[in-house]
Amino acid sequence: MNMKKWSTIGLATSMALVAAGCGKATPTETTKPAASVAPTAAASAAPTAAAAKKLSGDFEIQYFVGGYGDKWWKAVIADFQAANPDLKIKESAGPKINEQMKPRWIAGNPPDFVYIDGPELFDRQLVTDGQLDDLTDWLKDAKNVDGEKIMDLLAQKPQEFDGKMYNIPFVMSAWGIFYDKALFKDKGWAEPKDFEDFLAVSEKIKGAGINPFIHTGKYPYYINGGVLYPAIVSANNNDYKLLQDMSTNNLEAWKNPAIIKGLNKIVQMRDKGYIDKASVQINHTDSQSLFLQHKDAFIPNGLWLPNEMAKDVPGGFDFGFLPSITQDKGGKVVANTSTSTFAIPKKAKNKDAAKAFMQFVFSKKQASQWAELSGAPSNVKGDISSSKAPNFVKDAAKFLSSPDTVVVPTVSFAADVDKAMQDATLALTIGTITPEQWVTRVTEVVAKQKK
Amino acid sequence: MKTNAKKLKRNLFIASFIIPTFLFFCVFTIYPVIQALQKSFYDWSGMSENSEFIGFDNFVEIFKDPIILRAIGNDYFLVVGKVIGIMILATFFAVALTRFKLRSAGFFRAIFFIPNVISVVVIGVLWNFIYNPQIGFLNAFLSLFTEKKVDITWLGFPQHTIWMLLPPTIWAGIGFYMILMIAAIVNIPASYYEAANIDGAGQWSQFRHITMPLIWEQIKVSVVNIVITTLNGSFVIVQLMTNGGQPDNTTQVMGSYLYRMAFQQYHFGYGAAIGVMILIVSLITTFILQRVMRQEAIEMS
Numbered sequence: 001m002n003m004k005k006w007s008t009i010g011l012a013t014s015m016a017l018v019a020a021g022c023g024k025a026t027p028t029e030t031t032k033p034a035a036s037v038a039p040t041a042a043a044s045a046a047p048t049a050a051a052a053k054k055l056s057g058d059f060e061i062q063y064f065v066g067g068y069g070d071k072w073w074k075a076v077i078a079d080f081q082a083a084n085p086d087l088k089i090k091e092s093a094g095p096k097i098n099e100q101m102k103p104r105w106i107a108g109n110p111p112d113f114v115y116i117d118g119p120e121l122f123d124r125q126l127v128t129d130g131q132l133d134d135l136t137d138w139l140k141d142a143k144n145v146d147g148e149k150i151m152d153l154l155a156q157k158p159q160e161f162d163g164k165m166y167n168i169p170f171v172m173s174a175w176g177i178f179y180d181k182a183l184f185k186d187k188g189w190a191e192p193k194d195f196e197d198f199l200a201v202s203e204k205i206k207g208a209g210i211n212p213f214i215h216t217g218k219y220p221y222y223i224n225g226g227v228l229y230p231a232i233v234s235a236n237n238n239d240y241k242l243l244q245d246m247s248t249n250n251l252e253a254w255k256n257p258a259i260i261k262g263l264n265k266i267v268q269m270r271d272k273g274y275i276d277k278a279s280v281q282i283n284h285t286d287s288q289s290l291f292l293q294h295k296d297a298f299i300p301n302g303l304w305l306p307n308e309m310a311k312d313v314p315g316g317f318d319f320g321f322l323p324s325i326t327q328d329k330g331g332k333v334v335a336n337t338s339t340s341t342f343a344i345p346k347k348a349k350n351k352d353a354a355k356a357f358m359q360f361v362f363s364k365k366q367a368s369q370w371a372e373l374s375g376a377p378s379n380v381k382g383d384i385s386s387s388k389a390p391n392f393v394k395d396a397a398k399f400l401s402s403p404d405t406v407v408v409p410t411v412s413f414a415a416d417v418d419k420a421m422q423d424a425t426l427a428l429t430i431g432t433i434t435p436e437q438w439v440t441r442v443t444e445v446v447a448k449q450k451k
Numbered sequence: 452m453k454t455n456a457k458k459l460k461r462n463l464f465i466a467s468f469i470i471p472t473f474l475f476f477c478v479f480t481i482y483p484v485i486q487a488l489q490k491s492f493y494d495w496s497g498m499s500e501n502s503e504f505i506g507f508d509n510f511v512e513i514f515k516d517p518i519i520l521r522a523i524g525n526d527y528f529l530v531v532g533k534v535i536g537i538m539i540l541a542t543f544f545a546v547a548l549t550r551f552k553l554r555s556a557g558f559f560r561a562i563f564f565i566p567n568v569i570s571v572v573v574i575g576v577l578w579n580f581i582y583n584p585q586i587g588f589l590n591a592f593l594s595l596f597t598e599k600k601v602d603i604t605w606l607g608f609p610q611h612t613i614w615m616l617l618p619p620t621i622w623a624g625i626g627f628y629m630i631l632m633i634a635a636i637v638n639i640p641a642s643y644y645e646a647a648n649i650d651g652a653g654q655w656s657q658f659r660h661i662t663m664p665l666i667w668e669q670i671k672v673s674v675v676n677i678v679i680t681t682l683n684g685s686f687v688i689v690q691l692m693t694n695g696g697q698p699d700n701t702t703q704v705m706g707s708y709l710y711r712m713a714f715q716q717y718h719f720g721y722g723a724a725i726g727v728m729i730l731i732v733s734l735i736t737t738f739i740l741q742r743v744m745r746q747e748a749i750e751m752s
């Protein structure tokens with residue numbers, strides 16, 4: 001081979017490397033110029049539905065950046081941009097984005113695509129206010145970029161509001177109880193399989209001078225999601241329909257004795273002195289820090305916890321995750337899921353691009369990428385055991401796909417009812433009300449909602 | 452003719468100052484107040500383009516809402532606590548730093564004023580750390596005097612948590628009012644005190660009969676200011692320290708309840724009505740206070 005040939009090969013290789021580098025680098029500017037991202041192999045190879053119709057114009061995506069970070073968003077938007085070079089994508093993102101975008105929603109100028117997560121953006125309210133596009137008909141036949149039917153891929157189907165679907169769950173997290181496997185191994189404590197086990201191991205933990213259980217009293221929805229709701233489902237013979245009936249303000253459902261039984265589990269934990277007294281006045285970050293410092297052994301939380309606290313996790317800490325601890329002996333594990341959804345605003349200007357993006361993200365490739373980059377399972381069915389997802393995510397995914405687990409579809413309560421439950425549960429944890437008073441208080445708010 | 456031209460020139464000069472200020476005031480103060488008043492007559496979620504006119508329903512609901520009653524009670528508790536705490540301490544420090552010719556007076560003035568240059572957010576976070584039951588300064592300090600480690604949950608007792616909000620707010624307010632008092636005290640002619648000394652009046656007598664009456668106007672202004680800023684501004688500290696009224700609404704104030712209803716429970720119209728209530732309560736309180744204190748001033752003179 002002569003020098004000229006070597007030079008040509010070298011130059012071509014360099015160009016390919018540069019191109020590959022560009023493909024990996026996610027541009028950080030808010031608005032991406034169409035041609036700035038080189039197409040990735042996967043994106044360009046996908047026989048996309050979007051590719052059939054050339055997308056152009058502006059396309060704005062609103063996404064909240066919280067515990068899951070934004071690595072996945074940067075990657076998927078770069079891929080979508082590569083597949084649709086004529087589209088001018090604008091990212092409206094950040095931890096305060098819901099608040100910042102609110103005036104635009106009110107003024108009838110929403111983004112084209114929205115990720116519903118974080119504070120100040122509540123799916124039920126968006127539907128009530130007529131802000132979201134009805135996706136029911138579209139979803140019947142919608143296929144993803146690989147030609148698979150989106151509805152068939154979903155582990156959890158979209159929540160229906162009066163029989164209609166407005167938002168599709170993409171993030172499939174679960175509430176549950178975290179503990180440190182390494183600490184338990186070191187101390188010889190067994191992972192609890194039911195409530196009896198939990199009480200027994202908590203006694204040992206207390207004896208060792210560690211608080212058994214901490215939660216964030218400033219945000220009592222953590223203990224509701226991680227302990228109370230699974231406890232109610234367990235007490236209702238593993239039938240989660242009760243929670244759904246409660247969420248639709250069905251007053252009869254609120255008379256079900258399973259609610260009192262569930263609340264009594266918290267009372268037992270409180271009366272035995274297992275709930276850290278500090279819980280009532282601290283926020284989620286403080287409670288999580290105390291848990292990571294081994295001042296407390298169990299904490300109710302969502303699967304985003306390890307990612308959220310990544311910078312503060314001590315060496316050797318091994319996250320263990322249990323979807324529920326309140327089931328009776330021999331009872332099934334109850335996984336109360338927490339989903340974050342994607343939706344298209346009713347007044348979106350580029351609905352074609354929004355739907356194409358929906359088809360693009362609901363693919364096995366993006367789902368797997370989500371698990372790796374965000375540290376949480378997605379709502380797209382698939383085996384992630386061979387992916388690079390963290391172990392606790394794989395554990396959680398195993399629980400969620402096990403026949404011995406009752407998977408509770410995400411339930412969203414009316415904001416007033418949710419707040420009333422939070423206040424009442426906090427009062428219950430500090431002993432200022434009884435379970436019966438909890439029910440009375442919340443039922444009064446539910447009755448008001450029905451009017 | 453000459454007089455008229457001069458008058459016109461003078462009026463134009465005055466108008467050039469007043470009109471821009473007035474316009475600015477209308478746009479950024481009057482208009483939002485009118486808008487809040489208008490929204491208070493609507494049922495509106497705060498996210499929707501649509502809203503429904505419901506007349507006085509939001510105000511009727513306010514009078515039936517037990518949390519509002521508690522919030523008003525908490526607001527007044529903070530008002531009274533802050534007025535007493537700040538005025539006593541600020542006056543005490545002002546007198547101590549002016550009447551006794553301390554060499555280190557400048558140092559203490561600076562120290563007491565520091566909390567005023569710190570953001571309320573920082574104050575909230577700082578006091579959250581102080582009160583933290585596991586890693587807080589207060590429990591650690593108290594543990595020095597006990598055999599067993601103190602683990603009091605300072606912000607966790609439903610009936611007493613509101614008391615815990617007083618120290619940070621008083622601590623944060625002393626410096627500013629102390630400076631106002633110092634400014635008033637240094638303006639009192641020294642001859643008054645010299646005459647009192649010659650007559651054999653003691654320090655307490657001088658404070659009671661010279662200092663207090665002559666700084667009374669300053670005290671009046673300060674009290675009114677504390678009342679207004681507390682009724683309108685307790686929200687931040689409540690939001691930061693007890694996450695808007697916890698535990699179980701026992702530290703709820705009108706400002707935090709407004710925020711909760713408007714932004715967390717999607718009743719923006721109701722939140723606006725609470726805002727109007729705050730305005731009315733503030734105006735009535737200020738009016739009553741000025742009447743009461745005016746009578747007091749007459750009695751003192």
